[in-house]
Amino acid sequence: MKRYEELDSIRGISSLIVMIGHHLMIFSAFQNYSYEDNKPFVVYLLKETPARLIFSSGNESVIIFFVLSGFVLYESIQKTYSSYGSYLLKRICRIYIPYIVALIIAIICQTTISGYGISYLSEWFNRSWTIESSSSLIAQHI
Structure with missing residues (x-):
C-alpha cells in the first residue's frame, strides 16, 4: 500500500491543532478573554497575534483531518482487506x-x-x- 506521507503530515498537524485547542479550553485565562484584561504574556501571544489563527482553527482542522482520513482509509480498505x-x-x-x-x-x-x-x-x-x-x-x- 502506498503511503501518503504528505497527507499524514497534514493529518498530524490538524490533530495537533485540535489537541492544543482542547487543552487551552481547560484554562480560564482563555475563556471570555478581552484585550483590557491583565493576562499573562502567553495568553496575549495566543489570542492577539497571528498565532491565534493556528490555535483557534480547531473546527477547520477537524474537517481537514476527517476528509484526509477518509481518503487514506478508503485506499487502505481497497488494497489490504478482502x-x-x-x-x-x-x-x-x-x-x-x-x-x-x-x-x-x-x-x-x-x-x-x-x-x-x-x-x-x-x-x-x-x-x-x-x-x-x-x-x-x-x-x-x-
Whole structure:
C-alpha cells in the first residue's frame, strides 16, 4: 500500500491543532478573554497575534483531518482487506477497546473531582467534571 506521507503530515498537524485547542479550553485565562484584561504574556501571544489563527482553527482542522482520513482509509480498505467485515472487526478492536479504557479512566477521575472543581480552570471544565455520574450517562457514552 502506498503511503501518503504528505497527507499524514497534514493529518498530524490538524490533530495537533485540535489537541492544543482542547487543552487551552481547560484554562480560564482563555475563556471570555478581552484585550483590557491583565493576562499573562502567553495568553496575549495566543489570542492577539497571528498565532491565534493556528490555535483557534480547531473546527477547520477537524474537517481537514476527517476528509484526509477518509481518503487514506478508503485506499487502505481497497488494497489490504478482502472484505469490509474483516476491516470493520479490526477497526473496532483498534478504536473501541482503547476508548472503553479511556472511559473507565475518565469515570475514575470524574468521581474524584466531582463536586469540587478546580478554581484556576475554566467554567467549561468545572461544569463538565462536576456532573454526577450515573449508569444512564455512562451507557450513553458506550
